[in-house]
Every structure is written in C-alpha cells, then in structure tokens.
Amino acid sequence: AAYQNKVKQSTQRFRWKPEMIEALINCVFDLKTQYEFKGLDFEADLVKMYKETRVLMAGKYENGEFGPEAARELDENLRTEELSKLRRKIDEDEKAIKVGYERVKQKAKDIRQEYRKAVTEGRRSGSGKMVCDNWDLLKNIWGGSPATSSISNPIISIASENTQIV
16 A cells, blocks of 8 residues: 555656656666667667666666566466455556656656757757756767767858859
8 A cells, every 4th residue: 555655646746856867867878888788779679778767767766656676477376355456456566667667758858858959059058957967978878879969060061153053
C-alpha cells in the first residue's frame, strides 16, 4: 500500500529536481558509452534507450518516481487469492514503469532540444540552467550528432551582376 501511495503521489505532483536531471544526463552518458563500446549507435533505437535509462533511474531513485526496476513475475503456483493479489501488484508495477518511462523520455527530449537550441544559437548562457551547468557532458553525448552540430565554416556566396551561377 505504501508503494502504491508513492506511485499515486509521484504521478500527481512530480517535479524534476536538479540532482535528478544531472543523474538522468549521467545515465544517458553511461548508456552512450556502453553502446559505443559495443559499436552501436545509442540513438538508433530510442525506445530501448529510454527503457534502459528508466531502469537506471529506477535503481537510483527507489521511491517509485520511475517505477520499479522490473515488474514482479507471475507465479502460477500460488493459490487463487494470492495470485489475484500478485496480478494487481504486477499491474501497479507496469503502470509505474510506464509513468517512469514517459518521464524519462520527455525530460531527455527536453534536454536534447535545449542543447540543440543552444548549439544553433551559438551560446551556452541563456539556454537554461540544466544545459549551462551540464554543457560539457551534453556535448559529449550529442556533440557529434548531425541534429545538434552547427556548421563550422558555412559557405556564403554573393552573386554579382557579372557572376554566372552554375
């Protein structure tokens, strides 16, 4: 019952604390490192990345804000009464996991979007505290991504009346 109450409270009044944002960024960085070690693109399967990030966050914050690391498993050897209780707990776990997944997914998207905006504008300051405070780590995560890289030497051409453009 206590876990269920925590889940209900967390879905109603959840706010990302600065240390949670930093933990999320570190989890994404750790996953990127693991994927690169295996020779994989960590953004190739975003659903998998968000799931794995949620599991890492659930391990760090065991108070139900990101759900349990994994849902309980069904044990068919239980009596009918115990089995129905277990099924309800499994349903609660799965709902909490879904809420945690959506939280992680949305915040990761927000962070990447803020970082992309800062790169596009060519400045760190003014792009939000989470981006400014974690700039180096975010650059390590998304610095080489085409969606967040600025053009270093843009080609600018000015055509005069005598210039023929081919």
